[in-house]
Structure formats: structure tokens, C-alpha cells
Amino acid sequence: MKGDPLDRRRLLTRFASGTALLLSGCDRLSNTTWFPRLLDRATTVNQTLQCALVGQALAPEFPASDISRHFKSNGTHDPQDPEYQALARNGFADWRLEVTGLVEKPMRLSLAQIRALPARTQITRHDCVEGWSCIGKWTGAHLGALLDQVRPRPAARYVMFFCADPMQQTLAGVVKYYESIDLAEAYHPQTILAYEMNDAPLQIPYGAPLRLRVERQLGYKMAKYLMRIELVESFAHIGGRHGGYWEDQGYEWYAGI
Amino acid sequence: MPPLPNRNIARAGGPKRPAASPRESGTGPVRQWIYRHSLTVRICHWVNVVCMTVLLMSGLQIFNAHPALYWGNKSDFAAPWMELGAEQSGGRLIGVTMIFGHSFDTTGVLGASIGPDGQMEARGFPTWAILPSEQWLAMGRLWHFFFAWIFVINGVLYLLYGLVRGHIRRGLVPSLAALRRIGRTAWDHLRLRFPEGEEAKRYNVLQQIIYLVVVFVLVPVLILAGLAMSPRLDAGFPWLPAAFGGRQSARTVHFLCAFSLLGFVVVHLIMVLVSGVWNNLRSMVTGWYAIANAEDGHER
Numbered sequence: 093m094k095g096d097p098l099d100r101r102r103l104l105t106r107f108a109s110g111t112a113l114l115l116s117g118c119d120r121l122s123n124t125t126w127f128p129r130l131l132d133r134a135t136t137v138n139q140t141l142q143c144a145l146v147g148q149a150l151a152p153e154f155p156a157s158d159i160s161r162h163f164k165s166n167g168t169h170d171p172q173d174p175e176y177q178a179l180a181r182n183g184f185a186d187w188r189l190e191v192t193g194l195v196e197k198p199m200r201l202s203l204a205q206i207r208a209l210p211a212r213t214q215i216t217r218h219d220c221v222e223g224w225s226c227i228g229k230w231t232g233a234h235l236g237a238l239l240d241q242v243r244p245r246p247a248a249r250y251v252m253f254f255c256a257d258p259m260q261q262t263l264a265g266v267v268k269y270y271e272s273i274d275l276a277e278a279y280h281p282q283t284i285l286a287y288e289m290n291d292a293p294l295q296i297p298y299g300a301p302l303r304l305r306v307e308r309q310l311g312y313k314m315a316k317y318l319m320r321i322e323l324v325e326s327f328a329h330i331g332g333r334h335g336g337y338w339e340d341q342g343y344e345w346y347a348g349i
Numbered sequence: 350m351p352p353l354p355n356r357n358i359a360r361a362g363g364p365k366r367p368a369a370s371p372r373e374s375g376t377g378p379v380r381q382w383i384y385r386h387s388l389t390v391r392i393c394h395w396v397n398v399v400c401m402t403v404l405l406m407s408g409l410q411i412f413n414a415h416p417a418l419y420w421g422n423k424s425d426f427a428a429p430w431m432e433l434g435a436e437q438s439g440g441r442l443i444g445v446t447m448i449f450g451h452s453f454d455t456t457g458v459l460g461a462s463i464g465p466d467g468q469m470e471a472r473g474f475p476t477w478a479i480l481p482s483e484q485w486l487a488m489g490r491l492w493h494f495f496f497a498w499i500f501v502i503n504g505v506l507y508l509l510y511g512l513v514r515g516h517i518r519r520g521l522v523p524s525l526a527a528l529r530r531i532g533r534t535a536w537d538h539l540r541l542r543f544p545e546g547e548e549a550k551r552y553n554v555l556q557q558i559i560y561l562v563v564v565f566v567l568v569p570v571l572i573l574a575g576l577a578m579s580p581r582l583d584a585g586f587p588w589l590p591a592a593f594g595g596r597q598s599a600r601t602v603h604f605l606c607a608f609s610l611l612g613f614v615v616v617h618l619i620m621v622l623v624s625g626v627w628n629n630l631r632s633m634v635t636g637w638y639a640i641a642n643a644e645d646g647h648e649r
Contacts, residue, residue, distance in 0.1 A: 101373070111479075114402070115477065115480065116380075116482075118403075118480050118481065118482075118492075119481050119482055119483075122481045122485070122488045122492075128488065128491055130495070130496075131491040131492060131495040132491060132495075133489075133495070134494045134495040134497075135491070135494065137498065138494060142579070142581045142582060142585075143581075145582075145585055146581055146582065146584050146585030146586075147585070148586045149585045150366050150584060151580065151583065151584045152583055152584070152587045154422065158422060158423070160423050160424075160425075161425075162426060162427070164424075164426065177434050190598075217422055217423065217580075217583075217596060219578075219580045219596065220415070221414070221490075222414040222415040222487065223411065223412065223415040223600060224415050224417075224419075224424035224426070224597075225422065225423045225424050225596050225597055226423055226424065227422060227423045290399070307580070307584075308580050308581045308583075308584045309580060309581065310580060327379055338487075341484075341487060342487035342488060342491075343490075344485045344490070344491075346489075347580075348579060348580060348581030348582075349490075349494065349578075349579045349580075349581065349582075
């Protein structure tokens with residue numbers, strides 16, 4: 093049986109206009125509030141399943157020969173912030189990391205004090221949400237060791253990281269980068285506050301003087317230019333309430349995929 | 350010869366077959382109705398159509414965030430094996446597709462294409478191929494990961510149904526006799542000569558092999574390569590990215606599998622068009638497929 097050529101042409105035309113209709117329909121769905129929320133259910137499933145399957149297993153580590161010759165610096169390369177620039181000019185001698193929020197003992201630490209904490213060196217793969225990967229060697233203090241010193245209160249659930257790099261200008265003022273992880277992730281052995289990259293002090297494009305490494309999640313979780321750490325119970329009072337700068341732009345808080 | 354699949358020749362008590370059309374009741378070729386696709390297979394098929402469309406287009410959206418592919422664990426930005434780039438040439442933006450060091454001008458489609466405001470912009474795949482139809486990585490990821498679950502659940506249901514009901518064994522596993530005739534079947538296909546009568550009631554050997562490869566090789570490899578890109582899963586299952594030769598290799602394999610699947614769909618659609626579009630569509634909607642020259646056997 094052969095199809096009528098007229099029918100075929102009509103079908104193709106319908107197929108083409110159908111595709112256009114489909115696309116504009118999908119775009120309309122993307123701009124509702126309910127549909128992305130429905131899609132985001134899959135993120136919850138992924139997070140629950142992946143955390144149950146993987147537990148506290150370590151991210152793969154690599155030999156020194158695998159280190160990327162050119163490690164891409166993404167996002168901010170040099171924070172255009174007067175306070176940060178002044179700290180950088182002085183070699184970060186006056187820089188202090190504030191640790192506040194739901195802790196028994198708030199602290200202000202110098203770089204020397206952070207270097208004195210139990211440390212770890214790891215050669216890991218950095219995966220960007222954009223799709224590329226680079227391998228680098230990181231040395232830093234265990235975040236867990238720092239938390240042990242400030243002693244989180246029972247209500248504390250998340251660790252917020254507030255950074256020096258301005259991201260956008262809003263009516264309320266300059267929005268600087270912020271991120272968060274939960275306490276389980278904070279106590280993971282590979283979660284470190286890195287001050288060295290490839291055996292040298294951390295350079296400005298990579299987050300000097302201190303950046304977070306969370307090796308089992310995507311790059312945007314690993315806040316650079318750390319200024320303040322705050323332990324919180326929820327994100328209700330922070331930015332767009334999703335727990336991070338990119339999260340407030342629609343990216344998933346759980347970035348294990 | 351194995352028993353024929355889907356051989357529910359219309360009879361009383363079975364699913365309702367379409368009303369007789371004037372063509373079949375008069376003189377002319379004898380037509381026989383067979384109930385070709387069960388309701389489960391039909392539902393799985395159309396859910397698959399939606400999933401594969403959304404997954405391909407949202408996948409291209411995600412790819413566009415960094416339109417280059419590499420081998421190994423890491424990205425050597427100076428040496429991707431494939432890249433959809435854009436560059437200024439004579440005061441205008443041109444799209445350049447590079448594959449294995451060879452560059453092609455693909456302005457308008459790949460590398461650079463017209464954006465929503467009518468201007469030429471650097472963009473891997475064009476707006477009509479990506480979902481959402483503008484650069485919006487976060488939303489593309491939400492679509493992709495949601496429909497990936499629907500695709501997997503649908504696929505598992507199809508496989509379970511196919512295994513339990515024997516649909517896969519009887520319908521997709523080719524017989525030795527059919528394998529011996531594979532050259533002949535391929536030649537007939539190239540000349541667009543399709544089986545009629547008794548032979549049209551089951552999948553031919555080419556269809557069987559391709560469906561088997563798609564269901565048991567291409568799609569599983571595609572899914573595994575997708576999973577291998579997850580940094581969290583890589584921590585729990587380091588052999589997964591290693592099996593592909595690294596995370597960037599897995600990204601490459603995921604991309605190649607997706608386009609192989611697209612190639613399969615294109616051939617599938619061409620075959621649907623040339624072998625009787627309404628008959629094929631009807632059978633995938635209602636289940637009923639008409640066979641011409643049923644009494645005459647292979648004569649054409």
C-alpha cells in the first residue's frame with residue numbers, strides 16, 4: 093500500500109508546525125511556577141537515591157600526571173570589590189574568616205590559624221555544570237575540624253558560605269556570591285577549605301585566599317573568595333531562599349549530577 | 350519457524366477491528382486486519398516519543414553551555430575532538446564546526462545562528478533545536494533529568510512486559526532462517542520493496558536486529574554514559590566513568606549515542622512514510638494493521 097503523496101506533504105507540514113507549537117508550549121511551561129516545581133521533583137528523587145547509594149564514599153582521586161595544564165577559572169576571576177582589593181594588595185595578611193550563626197563559639201580566623209588545622213591534600217576532578225572537567229591538586233583544612241572548634245548547635249542544618257565577589261547590582265545593593273552545603277557534606281573527609289592549589293598558594297582567579305572544595309558536587313557549589321561562614325537552620329532569610337547564588341537563578345541546590 | 354507475534358487475526362471477541370472500507374469489500378486486493386500492537390506497547394511507544402524528543406532537545410540545550418567534546422577524564426580546551434564555535438570573519442559572525450581538526454562553515458545552523466532578536470549569535474545548536482528555545486541551562490537540566498526518569502521507567506515497563514509476554518523473544522529475536530536471508534532482505538529494503546501477506550505480519554530480520562541493538566545496546570550505553578557524568582555517582586561507582594575512559598569520554602559517548610538514536614528515529618520515520626504512513630500510524634494508535642494481498646502470499 094502506497095501513501096498518497098498529498099497526504100505525505102500535509103503530514104510533513106503538520107509535523108513542522110507541530111514542532112514549533114511544541115517548542116512554544118514547552119517555553120510557556122518553563123515560565124510557569126508549577127511546572128518547574130514538578131520537574132524539580134526528579135532532583136529530590138536523585139538526591140535521595142544518590143545519597144543512599146553512595147553514602148560517604150570518596151570522590152575519585154588522580155595521579156599527579158593527570159593534573160590539567162590549564163585549569164579553567166570560571167565565574168569571577170578577580171573580585172571587583174574595594175574591600176577585597178585592599179586585602180589582596182596586602183597579601184591577605186589582614187583577611188579573617190568569620191564563623192558565625194548557630195555555633196557555641198563564634199570565631200575569627202587568620203590564614204595562619206586555618207593552616208594550623210588538620211589538613212588534607214587531594215588531586216580531584218572539578219566538574220562544571222557547563223560540562224567541562226579539569227583536574228587539580230588541592231590542599232586545605234578539613235571543614236569538619238573547623239566545625240568541631242566552633243561547635244554547631246543542635247538546630248544547625250546547613251553551612252552557608254559568604255564570599256567577596258560581587259555578582260550583580262540590585263535595588264537592595266550589591267549581591268555577593270553565596271553558597272551552602274548540609275552538615276553531612278561539611279563533615280565529608282574530602283570537604284576542605286583550600287588555601288593551596290597545585291602546591292602553590294591559591295591564586296586570585298581560583299578563589300584566593302580561601303575557597304571551598306566539595307568534590308562530589310558541581311563547581312558552582314565550591315565557593316571562592318570566602319569571607320564568612322554561617323551555620324543556619326534554613327535558607328528562609330538568605331537571598332532568594334534557595335541556599336545559593338546560582339540556586340536562586342534556578343539551578344539545583346543538590347549538584348551531585 | 351517460530352510462532353508469529355501479534356498474530357491475533359481479527360475474530361469475534363477480540364479487540365474491535367476497523368469497519369470495512371469500500372476498498373476492501375469490493376474487488377481488488379484482499380485485505381486482512383491483524384491486531385499488531387498491544388495497548389501496552391502502544392502506550393510505551395508514544396511515551397517514548399515524548400521522552401526522546403524532550404531529552405534530545407534539552408540535551409542539546411545542556412550541550413550548548415559548553416559546545417565542545419573531549420576524550421579522557423578532563424577537558425583539554427586546546428584540543429577538543431569536536432567543537433561548535435563562532436568567530437569574526439570580515440566583520441560578521443560565522444559558525445565554525447570543527448571535527449577531528451577539520452573545520453566547516455556552518456553559519457546559521459551550528460556554531461552561530463539567528464537569535465530571538467534577529468541577530469546572529471554564537472550558539473552551538475540553533476534555537477529551534479533546543480529546549481527551552483533560548484540559552485537557559487538550569488531549565489534545560491530540570492527538563493532533562495525529569496524526563497530521563499520517565500524514559501527509564503517507561504523502558505523498564507516495556508522490557509518487563511516484553512519478557513513476560515514473550516514479545517521480545519518471539520518478535521525481536523531473529524530466526525536462523527531469517528538470518529540466512531538477511532542479504533536478500535536488505536536488498537529488498539534498499540529498493541523499498543516491503544513484504545506483504547504472511548511475511549508482513551512480523552518484523553523482518555533487519556528490524557529485529559536494529560530493535561535489539563537499540564533496546565539492549567544503544568539505550569543502556571546511553572543511560573550509563575549519562576550516569577557516569579554525575580560526580581556523586583562517580584564517587585560511589587568509580588568503575589562507571591572508568592569504563593568509558595573518563596568523564597569527558599562518557600560525555601562524548603552520551604552525545605554519540607543520542608545522535609545514533611536520532612539516526613535510528615530518522616530511518617524509522619522514513620520507513621513509516623514509505624511503507625504506508627496511515628496504516629502504520631493507525632496500527633500504533635489503535636493496534637490494527639492492514640495486510641494487503643493476504644491470500645496471494647508474496648506476489649506483488
